[in-house]
Amino acid sequence: MAYPIDLSNFLVKRNKKLIPIQLFEQFKARLVNVRKGQILFEEGDPARDFYQVEEGQVKMYILNPEGQEFTQGFFNPGESFGEPALLGGFNYPSNAMAVQKGKVWRLPKPEFLQLLKENFDIHIKLNEVLCKRLQYKSMILTEVSSYDPGHRLNTLLKYLKAKLPKKTGEEKVMIPFTRQQMADMTGLRVETVIRTIKKMEKENKLKLQGHKILF
Amino acid sequence: MAYPIDLSNFLVKRNKKLIPIQLFEQFKARLVNVRKGQILFEEGDPARDFYQVEEGQVKMYILNPEGQEFTQGFFNPGESFGEPALLGGFNYPSNAMAVQKGKVWRLPKPEFLQLLKENFDIHIKLNEVLCKRLQYKSMILTEVSSYDPGHRLNTLLKYLKAKLPKKTGEEKVMIPFTRQQMADMTGLRVETVIRTIKKMEKENKLKLQGHKILF
DNA sequence: CCTTTCTTATGATCCGGGTCATAGGTGTAT
DNA sequence: ATACACCTATGACCCGGATCATAAGAAAGG
Numbered sequence: 001m002a003y004p005i006d007l008s009n010f011l012v013k014r015n016k017k018l019i020p021i022q023l024f025e026q027f028k029a030r031l032v033n034v035r036k037g038q039i040l041f042e043e044g045d046p047a048r049d050f051y052q053v054e055e056g057q058v059k060m061y062i063l064n065p066e067g068q069e070f071t072q073g074f075f076n077p078g079e080s081f082g083e084p085a086l087l088g089g090f091n092y093p094s095n096a097m098a099v100q101k102g103k104v105w106r107l108p109k110p111e112f113l114q115l116l117k118e119n120f121d122i123h124i125k126l127n128e129v130l131c132k133r134l135q136y137k138s139m140i141l142t143e144v145s146s147y148d149p150g151h152r153l154n155t156l157l158k159y160l161k162a163k164l165p166k167k168t169g170e171e172k173v174m175i176p177f178t179r180q181q182m183a184d185m186t187g188l189r190v191e192t193v194i195r196t197i198k199k200m201e202k203e204n205k206l207k208l209q210g211h212k213i214l215f
Numbered sequence: 216m217a218y219p220i221d222l223s224n225f226l227v228k229r230n231k232k233l234i235p236i237q238l239f240e241q242f243k244a245r246l247v248n249v250r251k252g253q254i255l256f257e258e259g260d261p262a263r264d265f266y267q268v269e270e271g272q273v274k275m276y277i278l279n280p281e282g283q284e285f286t287q288g289f290f291n292p293g294e295s296f297g298e299p300a301l302l303g304g305f306n307y308p309s310n311a312m313a314v315q316k317g318k319v320w321r322l323p324k325p326e327f328l329q330l331l332k333e334n335f336d337i338h339i340k341l342n343e344v345l346c347k348r349l350q351y352k353s354m355i356l357t358e359v360s361s362y363d364p365g366h367r368l369n370t371l372l373k374y375l376k377a378k379l380p381k382k383t384g385e386e387k388v389m390i391p392f393t394r395q396q397m398a399d400m401t402g403l404r405v406e407t408v409i410r411t412i413k414k415m416e417k418e419n420k421l422k423l424q425g426h427k428i429l430f
Numbered sequence: 431c432c433t434t435t436c437t438t439a440t441g442a443t444c445c446g447g448g449t450c451a452t453a454g455g456t457g458t459a460t
Numbered sequence: 461a462t463a464c465a466c467c468t469a470t471g472a473c474c475c476g477g478a479t480c481a482t483a484a485g486a487a488a489g490g
Contacts, residue, residue, distance in 0.1 A: 064361050072353060084353075087339075088346030093353055117335050124302075124328070130345045131303030137352040138287060138299075138308055144359050145402030146279050149477075178437065187360030189478060194438060211438060211485085364447075393467065407447060409469060426455085426468060 017078035018125055019052055019105075019115070027115050029107035034098040040082075045092045047085035050112040053077050056102015061184070062094040071184040073133070074099070083130065086112070144187045149196040152186045154205065157215045175213040232293035233340055234267055234320075234330070242330050244322035249313040255297075260307045262300035265327040268292050271317015276399070277309045286399040288348070289314070298345065301327070359402045364411040367401045369420065372430045390428040 024031075031054060034040065040051065043062060051058075053075050060072040060081060072094050075081040085092045086109060098104070107115070116123045139159065143152040157175060164173050177185075179193040186193075197213065200206050207214040239246075246269060249255065255266065258277060266273075268290050275287040275296060287309050290296040300307045301324060313319070322330070331338045354374065358367040372390060379388050392400075394408040401408075412428065415421050422429040 062357055064357075068361055070357055070360050084346040084349040086346075087342040088350055089343065090347075090350060093350060093357075113339070116339075120332050123338060124331075127302040127342070127345070128304065130342070130349065131299040131301075132305075134299040134345065134349055134352065135303055135305060135308060137349065137356060141352060141356050141359065142277055142279075142285060144356065145285050146283055180437075190437095191439085191479085192477060195440085195477095198439085395467075404448060405467095406449085406469085410447090413469085 017052075018080045018129060019122060021054075023115060023119070023122075024052075024105050024107065027107060027111045029105050029111070032104050032106055034102055034104055036098060036101050038098045040096040040098065040104065041092050042095045043092055047082060047090070047092055048109055049082075050080065050086060050105075050107045050109065051082045051096075052080040052105040052107075054103040054105055056104075057099040058096055058102075058104070059099050060094050060096050069184045070187060071181065073136075077102075080126075080129065083126070084133075140186070149186075149188050149192050150200060150205075152188065153182065153193065153196055153200065156182060156186055157206065157213075161215055172207065172214040174209075175215055177213075232267075233295045233344060234337060236269075238330060238334070238337075239267075239320050239322065242322060242326045244320050244326070247319050247321055249317055249319055251313060251316050253313045255311040255313065255319065256307050257310045258307055262297060262305070262307055263324055264297075265295065265301060265320075265322040265324065266297050266311075267295040267320040267322075269318040269320055271319075272314040273311055273317075273319070274314050275309050275311050284399050285402060286396065288351075292317075295341075295344065298341070299348075355401070364401075364403050364407050365415060365420075367403065368397065368408065368411055368415065371397060371401055372421065372428070376430055387422065387429040389424075390430055392428075 034056065040058065041047075055077055058075040058081055060075070061069050062072065063069050073081070082092065082096060116126070136159070139155065143155050147155075160175055160177070161173050164176075166173060175182075179197065180190045182188075183190045183193045188196075197206070197208075201208050249271065255273065256262075270292055272292075273290040273296055275290070276284050277287065278284050288296070297307065297311060331341070351374070354370065358370050362370075375390055375392070376388050379391075390397075394412065395405045397403075398405045398408045403411075412421070412423075416423050
């Protein structure tokens with residue numbers, strides 16, 4: 001289970017709205033309030049709507065029978081989620097949960113397709129989003145399939161650093177994730193992440209400020 | 216290195232052409248001859264063209280520094296490849312090699328975008344392809360990150376079985392892959408695949424006919 | 431304030447799958 | 461027929477990360 005800290009700026013650059021509010025309104029999308037911990041859909045559910053976060057944060061994840069979680073991704077304001085199942089025509093392969101209280105746009109598939117048809121630029125942006133997600137998955141897959149924990153975490157941190165907004169002047173960024181969350185993203189155990197992070201500090205691959213990771 | 220057996224019917228249903236020849240001709244795409252083993256692009260190359268297999272088979276893969284291969288996918292006639300980098304705007308994260316002699320369509324990005332703009336149905340089909348590829352990656356990622364070899368191979372075989380053309384009447388299909396190739400697809404070692412396949416036979420999860428796997 | 435619940439942390443143990451060595455089987459090319 | 465390159469197969473060994481136990485720090489909520 002995730003620790004409820006604020007993860008709001010993360011995994012994809014902010015202020016990159018796929019679909020603007022005005023278009024949602026034109027196509028009569030619904031803006032739904034979600035409470036913290038609310039499940040939006042579960043593994044196996046059929047995909048009928050397009051979803052985009054307006055406020056808050058959504059996590060997609062799967063649990064294996066032993067209860068271990070693997071995080072597929074975090075989605076922030078302006079970002080859509082669940083499109084693969086919608087456009088690929090299959091049931092959701094994972095769960096979606098609101099990490100915190102917020103608002104989410106829902107647009108039924110037929111209206112969504114019409115919207116794409118009438119807005120080529122958005123359709124192209126959607127392609128871009130899907131492609132970047134494939135890139136992320138390929139990267140993680142490569143790591144998980146053949147590298148040791150140090151390499152895996154290094155790659156994850158590098159990726160995060162590139163996505164996080166950089167404060168001018170400082171060359172290191174603070175990683176806004178707990179070790180448990182990094183474990184869930186890389187398929188490692190929390191103890192392994194803890195030990196590896198310590199080792200990486202000794203090797204000067206990162207700095208620790210209290211428990212916070214500077215990379 | 217891959218063993219040059221015929222893998223022609225595999226991983227995605229056949230006869231599903233994304234873009235028909237007539238459209239390629241209309242947009243003045245080039246039909247390029249490729250020889251067996253030819254590299255079409257390599258990790259790090261910028262993505263400038265859209266590719267679709269006309270004849271033969273293309274493999275995308277990465278090699279880690281120790282030389283171990285991880286297969287990202289096989290692409291058969293009618294299937295496109297390399298679109299993520301093209302549409303996501305990043306360099307190729309992996310290599311593409313012709314597994315056998317064949318022909319490949321190449322269409323520069325600007326013309327490709329124009330084609331999509333004028334053909335909404337193809338744009339939607341492209342989305343579907345990308346989404347299914349995401350589905351496959353998520354599946355493999357889930358397996359690799361938290362399951363044992365038996366579970367991983369079972370999932371891979373289940374997936375393959377669903378994609379392979381089924382002969383009516385028979386409930387088992389023959390898996391057209393070597394153990395090395397299955398290892399490259401699941402991130403396992405060939406010895407582990409061999410041992411696990413044998414164990415699965417004892418557990419009646421599959422049948423062996425000589426060395427061929429019936430699932 | 432205190433309690434709860436999540437965090438980070440560290441040591442001990444264990445075992446599954448990687449690694450290495452060796453060998454026989456199978457298909458293709460010459 | 462022979463050679464070669466890749467395949468399947470099996471045993472021995474080992475090590476890295478999972479697992480389990482335990483505990484102290486930090487944050488959230490009443």
